[in-house]
Amino acid sequence: xxxxxxxxxxxxxxxxxxxxxxxxxxxxxxxxxxxxxxxxxxxxxxxxxxxxxxxxxxxxxxxxxxxxxxxxxxxxxxxxxxxxxxxxxxxxxxxxxxxxxxxxxxxxxxxxxxxxxxxxxxxxxxxxxxxxxxxxxxxxxxxxxxxxxxxxxxxxxxxxxxxxxxxxxxxxxxxxxxxxxxxxxxxxxxxxxxxxxxxxxxxxxxxxxxxxxxxxxxxxxxxxxxxxxxxxxxxxxxxxxxxxxxxxxxxxxxxxxxxxxxxxxxxxxxxxxxxxxxxxxxxxxxxxxxxxxxxxxxxxxxxxxxxxxxxxxxxxxxxxxxxxxxxxxxxxxxxxxxxxxxxxxxxxxxxxxxxxxxxxxxxxxx
Numbered sequence: 001x002x003x004x005x006x007x008x009x010x011x012x013x014x015x016x017x018x019x020x021x022x023x024x025x026x027x028x029x030x031x032x033x034x035x036x037x038x039x040x041x042x043x044x045x046x047x048x049x050x051x052x053x054x055x056x057x058x059x060x061x062x063x064x065x066x067x068x069x070x071x072x073x074x075x076x077x078x079x080x081x082x083x084x085x086x087x088x089x090x091x092x093x094x095x096x097x098x099x100x101x102x103x104x105x106x107x108x109x110x111x112x113x114x115x116x117x118x119x120x121x122x123x124x125x126x127x128x129x130x131x132x133x134x135x136x137x138x139x140x141x142x143x144x145x146x147x148x149x150x151x152x153x154x155x156x157x158x159x160x161x162x163x164x165x166x167x168x169x170x171x172x173x174x175x176x177x178x179x180x181x182x183x184x185x186x187x188x189x190x191x192x193x194x195x196x197x198x199x200x201x202x203x204x205x206x207x208x209x210x211x212x213x214x215x216x217x218x219x220x221x222x223x224x225x226x227x228x229x230x231x232x233x234x235x236x237x238x239x240x241x242x243x244x245x246x247x248x249x250x251x252x253x254x255x256x257x258x259x260x261x262x263x264x265x266x267x268x269x270x271x272x273x274x275x276x277x278x279x280x281x282x283x284x285x286x287x288x289x290x291x292x293x294x295x296x297x298x299x300x301x302x303x304x305x306x307x308x309x310x311x312x313x314x315x316x317x318x319x320x321x322x323x324x325x326x327x328x329x330x331x332x333x334x335x336x337x338x339x340x341x342x343x344x345x346x347x348x349x350x351x352x353x354x355x356x357x358x359x360x361x362x363x364x365x366x
Contacts, residue, residue, distance in 0.1 A: 003036040007043060010036075014120040015127055023120055030116035040119060045084040047126040048077075052088070055132030058098040060237065063205050065125065067236055073122045075107040094202060133239060133329040135201045171259075199318075199325045202247050203237045204254065211236070212336070213288035214258065220296030221254045226318055228326045230333055241326045243318060261291045264353035272349075286346030287353070294351045 006029055014026025030036055051061055058081050065077045085099055109115055158171050206215045215231040218238050222229040227242030227250050240250055265287050269280055 003033065003039040006030065006033040006036040007039045010040075010116075010120065011043075011123075015124050023117055023124075026120050027113050027116035030119070031112035034112070040116075041080070041083065044076075044080045044119070044123060044126075045087070047123055048080050048084045049088070051126060051129050054129060055134045056129060057095060057135065057203065058102065059205075060132070060203055060235075061126075061129075062102065063207075063237065064129070064235060065122065067207075068125055069121060070118075072107060072118050073125075075103055075105055076118060076122050077126070078102040078104075079107055130235075132235075133201075135203070135239075199241055199243050199322045200247060201239055201241045201325065201329065202251070203239050204251060205237050206231060207236060210285050210288050213285065213292050216289065217257060217261070217292035217295060218250075218254050220292060220299055221257065222250050223296070224299035225249045225253070226322065228322055230326070230330050233336075239329070241329065242322055257295060261288060261350075261353060264291075264356070265350070268346075268349040268353070283346040283349075286344075287350035290346070290348070290350030291353055294355065298355075 010026035010029040012026075013029065014023050030040060048061070061077060061081065062074060066074050081099070081102060091099075107115075107118075155171050155174055162171070204218060206218060211233070215229075215233075215238055218240070219229045219231070222238075222240050222242070225242065225246045227240050227246050229238045229240045229250075231238045240247060242250065265284060268287065269283060272283060273280075
């Protein structure tokens with residue numbers, strides 16, 4: 001039996017059949033034929049290339065696999081993306097940054113059956129990825145500022161991941177210090193956009209829990225930076241449309257504010273528990289909802305103070321361009337109401353945390 005036939009039979013059993021024994025049958029076929037491994041990898045690269053044609057980007061795929069499957073599948077898909085990249089065409093700086101940030105660990109190789117099962121589970125998911133709106137990023141070289149921004153994002157990511165409030169606060173403070181020291185705001189304005197007259201788009205993960213409140217926060221940050229955001233709840237991200245320097249500002253500020261919110265919420269929740277309260281879910285939901293609402297009001301008020309008469313035509317033309325791109329990408333959108341906001345203490349604490357949050361603003365557009 002040829003290796004191609006083995007893979008075809010395994011796929012026919014595991015990918016296109018939903019029966020209880022489908023995966024076991026397919027994995028058994030692959031486990032019994034080590035010569036089929038190379039063909040199996042090649043087919044995986046084809047699934048990855050198909051995802052790109054359907055509008056997905058590396059970070060989108062990794063985020064979705066992490067959400068739906070397990071760590072081993074994340075490592076498997078990261079390896080496939082890296083293997084497929086040399087055969088891909090030129091990509092823009094955001095795409096290249098996503099490739100550089102892929103998990104670097106090799107997938108674990110246990111027994112052949114378990115490994116084949118994990119591969120088929122991953123391929124089954126990739127096969128069913130829906131089509132997304134194309135972001136159409138123009139190819140270009142990475143900019144010098146990206147290394148500094150990557151360092152700041154790394155600090156903020158560590159702050160969000162740690163379970164220790166003191167460590168989160170220290171990491172967030174260090175990131176804020178770098179933002180001030182290197183004048184991130186001015187660097188973003190000076191960055192070379194792929195096309196200064198054309199708005200672009202990026203996707204930013206909006207992860208559970210409390211994703212509604214996080215989506216509201218991202219929408220507020222986007223609006224204050226002359227961008228527009230559309231939330232895709234089922235797939236766990238928002239698409240932000242705007243000019244390149246504005247998009248990078250949104251990514252950075254949203255991440256920073258989310259880390260600050262998480263740190264403040266952890267402290268406030270500990271104080272509530274010390275006072276005998278145990279309803280943490282409603283407290284957190286209300287806290288983040290109030291935080292997002294208050295941050296939105298702060299950012300909107302600050303943005304208004306930076307608008308001068310000579311800037312109005314520039315801002316108006318940019319808004320028309322951004323709205324036009326948004327309407328072409330999303331001809332149909334709906335609105336949703338924030339649910340589960342019914343904890344008065346959580347709302348009060350969240351609003352107070354938003355008032356304390358560090359919010360840096362860029363100089364006016366010139």
